[in-house]
Amino acid sequence: MQEPFLKVTGVCKEFPGVRALDNVSFECLLGSVHALIGENGAGKSTLIKILCGVYQPTRGETCLNGSPVRIEHPDQAAKLGISVIHQELNLLPAFTVAENLFLGHEPSKNLGAIDRGQVRAKAQELLARVGVNVDPDTLVKDLSLAQKQMVEIAKALSQESKIIVMDEPTAALNHNEVEKLMEIIRNLAATNHGVIFISHRLEEVFQVCDTVTVLRDGQLVGTKSISELDMEKIVEMMTGKAILGTRVDGKNPVQQRKLLETRNLSAKSWFHDINITVRAGEIVGLIGLEGQGQREFIRSLYGVVKTTSGQIFVDEQPVTFRNAKDAIRAGLAFVPEERKVEGLCLVLDLLQNMALPTLKDRQRFGFIDVEKERSMGKDLIAALQVHPSNPMHKANNLSGGNQQKIVIAKWLPAKPKVFLFSEPTRGVDIGAKEEIYQLMRSVTDQGAGVLMFSTDMGELLRVCDRILVMYEGHIVKEFRGTEATREMLMTAQWGLA
Amino acid sequence: MARQSEITATAKSSTGVAGFFKNANNMKLWLWVATLVLIVISGIISPGYVQPENLLRLLRQAVPFGFIAIGQTLAMLTGHVDLSVQSVTVFAGMLGSTYMMGSDANLLSAFILVAGMAATFGLLNGLGITKLGINPFVMTLGTGIMLDGLTMVFTGGATKGTASPILKYIGTGRLFDFFPVSILVWIIASVLVVLILKRTTFGRKVYAVGANKKVAELSGIHADRLIIGVYVISAIMSTIAGFIVCGYIGTGTLDLGDDYKMTSMAAVIMGGTLFRGGVGGYAGTAAAVITITALTGLLTILNISEPMRRMIYGAIILAVLAITSRSKKE
Amino acid sequence: MEKVPITKETTVQTNFFRRALNNPGMPIYIILMITWAIGYSVSESFRSPGNLPNLMVQTVAFALAGLAQTYVILAGDVNLGVGGIISIIVCGAPFLMTNTPASMIGMSLVLLLIGAAIGALTGYLLIKIKVEAMVLTLAINFTLLGFALYLMPFPDYTKIIPIDFIRVITGSWGPISYPVVGTVVVAIISWYVLYRTRFGLHLRAIGADKETAFRAGINVTKVKIWAHTITGFLAALSGLFLAGRMGTGDPTAGATFSLDSMTAAVAGGTLFNTGVGSVAGTLGGAFLIVILGNIFNHLGVSTFYQYVFRGALLVVAVAGGAIKKKWQDKAK
Amino acid sequence: EDNYVVDAKKWKKKGPYTVALCNISVVNSWRVAMVEEFKYEASKHKDIKQVVVTDAANNVAKQIADMEDLITKKVDLIVITAPPTALVPAVEKAVDAGIPVVSFDSVVDSPKVTVKNIADQSEIGEQLAQYIATQLKGKGKVAMLTGIAGTTPGQMRYEGALKVFKKYPGIKVVGQVWTNSAYDQAKRAAENFISANPDLKAIYADGGPSGYGAMQATYEAKRPDIIVVGTGSNGHFNLWKKWRDSGAKVRSFAIQDPPGDSAVALALGMKLLRGQKVQHIEKMKLWTCTDKTLDKVARPDLGDDYINSTFLPEEMKVKLWGKK
Ligand SMILES: Nc1ncnc2c1ncn2[C@@H]1O[C@H](COP(=O)(O)OP(=O)(O)OP(=O)(O)O)[C@@H](O)[C@H]1O
Ligand SMILES: Nc1ncnc2c1ncn2[C@@H]1O[C@H](COP(=O)(O)OP(=O)(O)OP(=O)(O)O)[C@@H](O)[C@H]1O
Numbered sequence A: 001m002q003e004p005f006l007k008v009t010g011v012c013k014e015f016p017g018v019r020a021l022d023n024v025s026f027e028c029l030l031g032s033v034h035a036l037i038g039e040n041g042a043g044k045s046t047l048i049k050i051l052c053g054v055y056q057p058t059r060g061e062t063c064l065n066g067s068p069v070r071i072e073h074p075d076q077a078a079k080l081g082i083s084v085i086h087q088e089l090n091l092l093p094a095f096t097v098a099e100n101l102f103l104g105h106e107p108s109k110n111l112g113a114i115d116r117g118q119v120r121a122k123a124q125e126l127l128a129r130v131g132v133n134v135d136p137d138t139l140v141k142d143l144s145l146a147q148k149q150m151v152e153i154a155k156a157l158s159q160e161s162k163i164i165v166m167d168e169p170t171a172a173l174n175h176n177e178v179e180k181l182m183e184i185i186r187n188l189a190a191t192n193h194g195v196i197f198i199s200h201r202l203e204e205v206f207q208v209c210d211t212v213t214v215l216r217d218g219q220l221v222g223t224k225s226i227s228e229l230d231m232e233k234i235v236e237m238m239t240g241k242a243i244l245g246t247r248v249d250g251k252n253p254v255q256q257r258k259l260l261e262t263r264n265l266s267a268k269s270w271f272h273d274i275n276i277t278v279r280a281g282e283i284v285g286l287i288g289l290e291g292q293g294q295r296e297f298i299r300s301l302y303g304v305v306k307t308t309s310g311q312i313f314v315d316e317q318p319v320t321f322r323n324a325k326d327a328i329r330a331g332l333a334f335v336p337e338e339r340k341v342e343g344l345c346l347v348l349d350l351l352q353n354m355a356l357p358t359l360k361d362r363q364r365f366g367f368i369d370v371e372k373e374r375s376m377g378k379d380l381i382a383a384l385q386v387h388p389s390n391p392m393h394k395a396n397n398l399s400g401g402n403q404q405k406i407v408i409a410k411w412l413p414a415k416p417k418v419f420l421f422s423e424p425t426r427g428v429d430i431g432a433k434e435e436i437y438q439l440m441r442s443v444t445d446q447g448a449g450v451l452m453f454s455t456d457m458g459e460l461l462r463v464c465d466r467i468l469v470m471y472e473g474h475i476v477k478e479f480r481g482t483e484a485t486r487e488m489l490m491t492a493q494w495g496l497a
Numbered sequence B: 001m002a003r004q005s006e007i008t009a010t011a012k013s014s015t016g017v018a019g020f021f022k023n024a025n026n027m028k029l030w031l032w033v034a035t036l037v038l039i040v041i042s043g044i045i046s047p048g049y050v051q052p053e054n055l056l057r058l059l060r061q062a063v064p065f066g067f068i069a070i071g072q073t074l075a076m077l078t079g080h081v082d083l084s085v086q087s088v089t090v091f092a093g094m095l096g097s098t099y100m101m102g103s104d105a106n107l108l109s110a111f112i113l114v115a116g117m118a119a120t121f122g123l124l125n126g127l128g129i130t131k132l133g134i135n136p137f138v139m140t141l142g143t144g145i146m147l148d149g150l151t152m153v154f155t156g157g158a159t160k161g162t163a164s165p166i167l168k169y170i171g172t173g174r175l176f177d178f179f180p181v182s183i184l185v186w187i188i189a190s191v192l193v194v195l196i197l198k199r200t201t202f203g204r205k206v207y208a209v210g211a212n213k214k215v216a217e218l219s220g221i222h223a224d225r226l227i228i229g230v231y232v233i234s235a236i237m238s239t240i241a242g243f244i245v246c247g248y249i250g251t252g253t254l255d256l257g258d259d260y261k262m263t264s265m266a267a268v269i270m271g272g273t274l275f276r277g278g279v280g281g282y283a284g285t286a287a288a289v290i291t292i293t294a295l296t297g298l299l300t301i302l303n304i305s306e307p308m309r310r311m312i313y314g315a316i317i318l319a320v321l322a323i324t325s326r327s328k329k330e
Numbered sequence C: 001m002e003k004v005p006i007t008k009e010t011t012v013q014t015n016f017f018r019r020a021l022n023n024p025g026m027p028i029y030i031i032l033m034i035t036w037a038i039g040y041s042v043s044e045s046f047r048s049p050g051n052l053p054n055l056m057v058q059t060v061a062f063a064l065a066g067l068a069q070t071y072v073i074l075a076g077d078v079n080l081g082v083g084g085i086i087s088i089i090v091c092g093a094p095f096l097m098t099n100t101p102a103s104m105i106g107m108s109l110v111l112l113l114i115g116a117a118i119g120a121l122t123g124y125l126l127i128k129i130k131v132e133a134m135v136l137t138l139a140i141n142f143t144l145l146g147f148a149l150y151l152m153p154f155p156d157y158t159k160i161i162p163i164d165f166i167r168v169i170t171g172s173w174g175p176i177s178y179p180v181v182g183t184v185v186v187a188i189i190s191w192y193v194l195y196r197t198r199f200g201l202h203l204r205a206i207g208a209d210k211e212t213a214f215r216a217g218i219n220v221t222k223v224k225i226w227a228h229t230i231t232g233f234l235a236a237l238s239g240l241f242l243a244g245r246m247g248t249g250d251p252t253a254g255a256t257f258s259l260d261s262m263t264a265a266v267a268g269g270t271l272f273n274t275g276v277g278s279v280a281g282t283l284g285g286a287f288l289i290v291i292l293g294n295i296f297n298h299l300g301v302s303t304f305y306q307y308v309f310r311g312a313l314l315v316v317a318v319a320g321g322a323i324k325k326k327w328q329d330k331a332k
Numbered sequence D: 001e002d003n004y005v006v007d008a009k010k011w012k013k014k015g016p017y018t019v020a021l022c023n024i025s026v027v028n029s030w031r032v033a034m035v036e037e038f039k040y041e042a043s044k045h046k047d048i049k050q051v052v053v054t055d056a057a058n059n060v061a062k063q064i065a066d067m068e069d070l071i072t073k074k075v076d077l078i079v080i081t082a083p084p085t086a087l088v089p090a091v092e093k094a095v096d097a098g099i100p101v102v103s104f105d106s107v108v109d110s111p112k113v114t115v116k117n118i119a120d121q122s123e124i125g126e127q128l129a130q131y132i133a134t135q136l137k138g139k140g141k142v143a144m145l146t147g148i149a150g151t152t153p154g155q156m157r158y159e160g161a162l163k164v165f166k167k168y169p170g171i172k173v174v175g176q177v178w179t180n181s182a183y184d185q186a187k188r189a190a191e192n193f194i195s196a197n198p199d200l201k202a203i204y205a206d207g208g209p210s211g212y213g214a215m216q217a218t219y220e221a222k223r224p225d226i227i228v229v230g231t232g233s234n235g236h237f238n239l240w241k242k243w244r245d246s247g248a249k250v251r252s253f254a255i256q257d258p259p260g261d262s263a264v265a266l267a268l269g270m271k272l273l274r275g276q277k278v279q280h281i282e283k284m285k286l287w288t289c290t291d292k293t294l295d296k297v298a299r300p301d302l303g304d305d306y307i308n309s310t311f312l313p314e315e316m317k318v319k320l321w322g323k324k
């Protein structure tokens, strides 16, 4: 058998109060794609950060090409031939694409002057390789999220590393972009690179990976060749139990009461003449390619994006929103897609986060009823099975899935009429996803409505009563959740009949 | 789950005595230790200095600084900064004594008038920063310079009038001939501020806006309004400081001995409030204010040259920052 | 919110005017032009031919200090020790220099190295003591000012700067004085270093996002210490110029420069914690500080009102940039 | 430096004139009064058509720039109070450009300065210290509150005082701090000294209003036995009088350089412009207040900040410092 290029043995990593990795061993061969999977908080990102010198392990050793190494700085990792696409975007918005691509290893002439001609040429070549059609001098902040992700991938490729690590690179990509990425990964493997691939979308793992390593709670569950595995087996390794990917339906049929309605709603260049309704007990899905106006549409319902014409009705009453507060007062709740930027105050504790939208409900003369608040926090944490369950834990140290639960939990005491979700399960593991779907159903069972935007077709097909497809700012198609198929959604997304 | 029990175990250990020392939020403790050390050194140098009477006098000297630092703490908790505090304090003292003319009958109206004008500048700070997006540092520096000018325009640069008897009592008087009134005022204000920050919806909003303005807004908080409010409060706190200085020295003055705009920032950060906002509180700031005042007092009574004194002052502040920053790290 | 369909080509126009308009230093130049126009139309003595060369010389100290500050602000810090460094250089120069070319050149270098060393030490302490730069450098500044006072407890007329050194500082080619040329050269080099070298890119990247820069393999510690070293060096240069202009030491000379340098940089469009800034803007910011005083003097504005206007104009200068940015964000 | 009669013809010039006051800053009441005295004096000269006052906000570089601006503006006379060494080149430039320069208070240290209007700062320190030494009969603990660190007047007063104290081995200086010439800092420092030294006998305060701060501290500590000397402000005199009149045995003394020095400087400058005879160095008289003159000096009807040695007419005093 081939000698592993990269090998870590017995790695432990402790954070205050958390053991993120416990005696994990892992290896990666050149010319193969190795999947690293596990639930949120299993320790995947932590392992990666150790591999590239961002963290130092508490214990354990790393071998490269058979000889032990200590990777103390990302610079060193790059020199050893390891480059990483981190889970969080690592781009500088105010800098150009070219500057970002070569950050830290710019081609230079004498005296440290940047060789701008070479930078441009190489940048164009890299961008073409990942299929992003932008000028290298464009500022990153002017790119779409998917383009940013592709630039991030190009950045990793720019270092000509032997090992390329991708921590959830596909979370922000649509179907086509994912296909493109899969092709790149296969190419890398074919040209004798090693790829470590992390994703919560198991289909992708089956598409490209040769080997799968599963982590659970910071411990190694096992490493297996893909041929020995199927979907159920992987899920069981990850969660310790079997999960069925069947539809999640409501207990009661959808009611007649229209909780949310728009009539000819338009906003400048984003979307035009949108008419939708969300009824009590209903989950309505919204899908579209990147940049078709769906994100802005959801935000306009929350008063964050200004509409230019048309009318919104909540519970059959006409409303106008100047800001989020108006929308909340009318009975809406919004779960944004970038939870760390828009969903959570990371330096505050869980209780403070969860209490935020409903501070008013537990106060007298401006003073907070601490007892009431504490018990509310405990109840929510118990109901949503948040780990860790200490409400005084800082939001920052939670894994993605648990953070997302908190973002949803903070709205529950407000008892909103309609929940607006934008990518509710991005970067969330299978187990937590399941819990979030159940949560969505439990709010609709209690008479609320849900409007959700997602790029994950499987998810929409599983939970939605109706699915709307947006294209170039219009709703072009509507399906019943039980009748739609992937193929139908796909063709509709492309604006084909 | 195995990890779960570990978390509760560590959570428990951090509530013990050992944990208290390790606890990330306990720069306060280090500051009290520093203050104690300073007082002990002072006591060794001159035994008379550490009698309760004199310690109270020392504490009294910290009161105006303490009020200025309330505003600065609020501003910095929301992730902002207020450099106009010094100018407002001078403005308040000068105009206050001019309008008061030494009469108790005018005290309240003078305060309301001056606080109103100062609040207008707080409002201006808040509006410029939130609505126009001007950098807080420059905005408040600019309004500070404007206020310096207005103080002189309004008063001609000379102090007319004096502090009224009640204000003098607040500034220099003692309860039962022992406990300085101004310390009592400060203690009451401090307790209120700490309570408000920890226990009221307003306080929560301050932390939330400082931690993440966008999240706060999406959770239904008028972040801009809150920030404007914080600047108005800061202006009013500095007004109070100006009045207390006026009561303490009996008159308004163009020239305060200290540069409070800088030292207040230093005190807030030494007290454990994060520059980016969202973490910290007034208890730490108050401890830092007392530490700095005790340090100044000690350096005064040491018979050393001014350059030495300044270098030692700078070095000790550096050392305290180094220690507190270490206790902030995990 | 972005709306850039991936299928469509997105290119950025790189023509000159667009770039100039997008330069963060642009608003300050518009304000300068307005201010200039007012001064020119209202005051006769403002128009006199000697005024512009004067203004340029007066700008030098602020510009050099402002440039010093620009480096560290771009690197995500700030250095309030600039004033302390200037004071130490101003007080140290008359002790060290004698009126021989070797001494003057040698000692100038020594003084510049002292400034650089103080800067490097500041950078090192900032890395070691993880406290907000604003506060840490404030404490350092206090120590430095104390040291300047130790060197020279009061303005001492027995300690003078060699006459030939003064000649160089006050000399000129026609209306353009040597230090003005020197400042422009420093500015051009600074622009090149900051925008055309790897070091400059790394420095700005750290200012924009330290974590991302670290993960990209940039040696954050090294770059930051170098940034502070350059700051110390340029502050010392500003101090040397001042010493030559005063002909002697004065322990109070540098104190106001900590804030003035920051005002110049920030009014010139350099933003905190973004890695965004402009060297030309800093020069403009320094010029604004000087031209305001100049106009007030020529118009004979009452000193009391001078403060009011000075504060107001500082706000307006920065508001220009802020409003422009808001407006651009909205247009998106 | 030798005194001589300035060449009258050299500076003679036809009016009307533009005159300038080049000031480092208006940081305290003394300087405010000083500017007012200057303006008032100017208003008395019919041939002055414009008065320009510059203010450098304590920034030396700015004051140099101010001088250059005044030269460009071609004013006819510059009266300056500035850091004595830093402004030398700028002042010489003005003189070379044909503008007479009269310097006062903190006098610019160049032989080229046309007229120097010198108030003996050292003597202020000496007299204050001498009063303490005499009263204490050469024995006891003294604390010193001095003015603004790094300035020449501050340093000269301090050195003058030390010179006197050195003559009395029985006098022990327990500490000295620079108070920035600010009330609050002076009062705090005085409190700290009183606390730390139960047997303190006197407080020397030479910086602006710091004497008032010091006397408040002794008053509140009920320690009339501690002598407080200072440069005096109305608050100091009022408190001294009130305390003394209440029966306490208070000992105090004050000496000032009058803010009207600026007016004298301007008047001398005007003489130059009119071609009259002027000495290169003019010594200014210092102003004192003792227990005997206290009743006349103290003005309870005016604010604490009032500078009692001012020459301004009564209505201006009331306008500037009046309590109504
Ligand atoms: N800097 C940190 N400080 C404290 N705890 C941390 C830190 N980083 C991660 N953790 C904790 O370590 C554990 C592992 O986190 P990690 O980010 O590696 O999970 P992950 O498998 O990548 O999850 P996800 O799928 O959500 O990205 C989690 O419990 C997390 O809360
Ligand atoms: N882990 C702990 N163990 C024991 N006592 C503690 C602990 N943490 C805090 N305390 C005590 O409780 C008091 C309040 O603690 P806390 O940290 O909540 O202060 P705070 O009210 O948040 O102050 P601030 O307003 O400065 O943040 C502290 O001053 C300290 O005396």
Ligand SMILES: [Mg+2]
Pocket (backbone or CB within 6 Å): A044, A045, A046, A087, A167
């Ligand atoms: Mg992860």
Ligand SMILES: [Mg+2]
Pocket (backbone or CB within 6 Å): B025, B280, B281
């Ligand atoms: Mg706290």
